[in-house]
Amino acid sequence: MSGLLSQVDFGVIRRRVREFSGLTFEDDKCSAVSKAVCARMDELGLEAPDDYLKLVDAGASTEEIAALTARLTIGETYFFRNKNHWRAFDEYVVPTILEHNRSNGRRRVRVWSAACSTGEEAYTAGIALRERVAGLDGEGVEIIGTDINPESVAKARTAVYTANSFRGVPDGIRQRHFEEVAPQRYRVKDGVRSLATFRLLNLLAEGEMASMRGFDVVFCRNVLIYFDKRTARAVLGSLRRSLRPGGFLFLGHAENLHGTASELQCREVCGTFIYMRASDESAGRHDDPSETLLGEDENASRGRYVQPASPGSDSAAAATARVSGGDIIDIPSPAGPPVPNDASSTASATDHEAESLDRLGARAIECLCSGLNVDARKWLEEVLAQRPDDVTCRLGMALLLAGCGDSDAALHYCNSVLQDDPLSAEARCVTALVHEGLGSYEVARRELEKAIYLDSRFSVAYFRLALLHERMGSREAGDRALRSAIATLGDDDDQRVRLYSGGYGKEAIEQICQRRLGELALTAPSPQGRGG
Numbered sequence: 001m002s003g004l005l006s007q008v009d010f011g012v013i014r015r016r017v018r019e020f021s022g023l024t025f026e027d028d029k030c031s032a033v034s035k036a037v038c039a040r041m042d043e044l045g046l047e048a049p050d051d052y053l054k055l056v057d058a059g060a061s062t063e064e065i066a067a068l069t070a071r072l073t074i075g076e077t078y079f080f081r082n083k084n085h086w087r088a089f090d091e092y093v094v095p096t097i098l099e100h101n102r103s104n105g106r107r108r109v110r111v112w113s114a115a116c117s118t119g120e121e122a123y124t125a126g127i128a129l130r131e132r133v134a135g136l137d138g139e140g141v142e143i144i145g146t147d148i149n150p151e152s153v154a155k156a157r158t159a160v161y162t163a164n165s166f167r168g169v170p171d172g173i174r175q176r177h178f179e180e181v182a183p184q185r186y187r188v189k190d191g192v193r194s195l196a197t198f199r200l201l202n203l204l205a206e207g208e209m210a211s212m213r214g215f216d217v218v219f220c221r222n223v224l225i226y227f228d229k230r231t232a233r234a235v236l237g238s239l240r241r242s243l244r245p246g247g248f249l250f251l252g253h254a255e256n257l258h259g260t261a262s263e264l265q266c267r268e269v270c271g272t273f274i275y276m277r278a279s280d281e282s283a284g285r286h287d288d289p290s291e292t293l294l295g296e297d298e299n300a301s302r303g304r305y306v307q308p309a310s311p312g313s314d315s316a317a318a319a320t321a322r323v324s325g326g327d328i329i330d331i332p333s334p335a336g337p338p339v340p341n342d343a344s345s346t347a348s349a350t351d352h353e354a355e356s357l358d359r360l361g362a363r364a365i366e367c368l369c370s371g372l373n374v375d376a377r378k379w380l381e382e383v384l385a386q387r388p389d390d391v392t393c394r395l396g397m398a399l400l401l402a403g404c405g406d407s408d409a410a411l412h413y414c415n416s417v418l419q420d421d422p423l424s425a426e427a428r429c430v431t432a433l434v435h436e437g438l439g440s441y442e443v444a445r446r447e448l449e450k451a452i453y454l455d456s457r458f459s460v461a462y463f464r465l466a467l468l469h470e471r472m473g474s475r476e477a478g479d480r481a482l483r484s485a486i487a488t489l490g491d492d493d494d495q496r497v498r499l500y501s502g503g504y505g506k507e508a509i510e511q512i513c514q515r516r517l518g519e520l521a522l523t524a525p526s527p528q529g530r531g532g
């Protein structure tokens with residue numbers, strides 16, 4: 001085959017790739033996908049696209065779709081990528097785990113680098129652990145790296161790297177943990193290499209995912225950005241179950257929980273965000289095998305507030321002591337009185353008799369800002385039952401439903417607000433969120449541009465537009481939007497920022513924008529147009 005796939009063939013192939021791997025390809029990626037298909041057809045000695053389509057669409061085997069997917073993945077990675085993550089790992093996560101192990105009689109630290117690409121992330125964990133814990137060996141630590149791409153996994157096993165993987169790695173680390181095996185080719189030394197094993201694993205494969213259990217730390221960075229929201233949510237549910245209670249999850253900085261998997265607490269540590277599975281078993285949800293990957297959607301709104309580790313607890317004390325200058329912040333930290341985490345939280349309207357609807361609405365919005373979706377929903381429903389025209393609560397409900405993937409209901413609320421107030425920038429922003437979740441990026445972009453037109457100081461609209469542009473491969477436009485987000489954050493309303501960004505505060509957003517700008521300047525354009 002030469003040239004582009006027809007739109008119909010492109011549609012079939014991208015659907016199969018998405019079903020298999022979660023990777024999504026917009027219309028403008030037809031040429032990249034066509035190239036990969038051409039390469040596979042050459043390898044298989046096929047000339048007619050129809051013959052290739054039969055192979056891909058056969059349904060009986062995923063072998064060919066796996067081979068094609070491997071050609072479409074973006075494996076961008078390097079040692080110590082995202083320095084703040086590794087600071088948080090070193091200064092907070094590892095001490096917390098060691099303390100936990102000491103008090104529970106556990107001997108091993110277990111780390112999973114999910115979507116590890118060529119292994120740099122897994123070996124970085126090994127290096128960080130070796131640097132911190134004297135005499136650490138395979139008895140004391142187990143690191144597993146997995147990826148969907150067999151070539152990447154093979155390369156991870158050989159553990160030989162070139163300069164590209166060493167961006168920003170201090171010389172001392174390079175000398176201690178690598179040996180030059182050929183000019184400009186460095187192999188990870190045995191001490192670290194022996195800590196890590198690698199294997200193929202598809203994050204969407206329920207059976208394989210179910211076998212990954214009991215990890216202290218999971219890294220799943222810079223892969224969910226390639227998935228649609230529904231798939232990202234499902235994978236997040238699986239990752240949560242792979243952590244032991246109290247275990248930590250690292251996501252890429254353009255990735256967040258999308259308002260789901262709320263039994264993961266977000267913590268700001270060393271200037272970055274990490275997530276922790278609730279350590280309190282009573283707050284943690286059961287590992288129900290009937291919770292299938294895609295069934296997770298239904299659970300999306302079952303968020304619960306879990307008290308952060310009490311400051312007096314051993315692990316918190318040990319860990320906090322290692323982190324200088326109060327550099328750790330628990331999120332969510334709901335304003336006002338803590339929201340109870342038991343049956344009493346199902347209090348009905350009568351329990352709130354003394355509270356005006358205004359206060360109830362305000363509390364609902366604050367809960368929403370903090371990811372306490374169950375409580376937010378209950379109170380939003382209470383307010384809306386008595387005051388169906390309340391704009392803030394209708395928008396809050398739209399946001400909540402968008403976060404649960406209930407697009408129709410979310411759009412219903414957005415449209416009802418827009419009918420009353422066609423100039424509502426916030427309603428445009430939520431509408432964009434819903435369309436982005438549905439994969440209609442063009443519609444989402446237009447809605448965000450309308451939001452900005454209606455309110456040129458709406459910082460989160462710029463921020464969301466920037467991420468969307470990046471996803472769509474428009475880097476310059478993304479860059480501009482990031483700068484506008486930074487410029488408008490200062491004057492924007494704190495709560496509005498947290499509400500429409502999914503819980504991030506101004507400082508966090510500014511940091512993310514700054515980091516994205518730095519990274520965008522450094523990262524060469526990728527075939528999919530998204531910096532991986």
Ligand SMILES: C[S@@+](CC[C@H](N)C(=O)[O-])C[C@H]1O[C@@H](n2cnc3c(N)ncnc32)[C@H](O)[C@@H]1O
Nearest residue numbers: 021073077115117148149202203221222223532
């Ligand atoms: C950009 S790299 C990220 C590497 C590393 N986590 C990091 O942040 O530096 C994304 C990786 O995700 C892998 N990937 C994509 N879809 C996957 C899936 N469904 N299951 C497992 N890995 C997947 C790709 O093969 C690629 O190696």
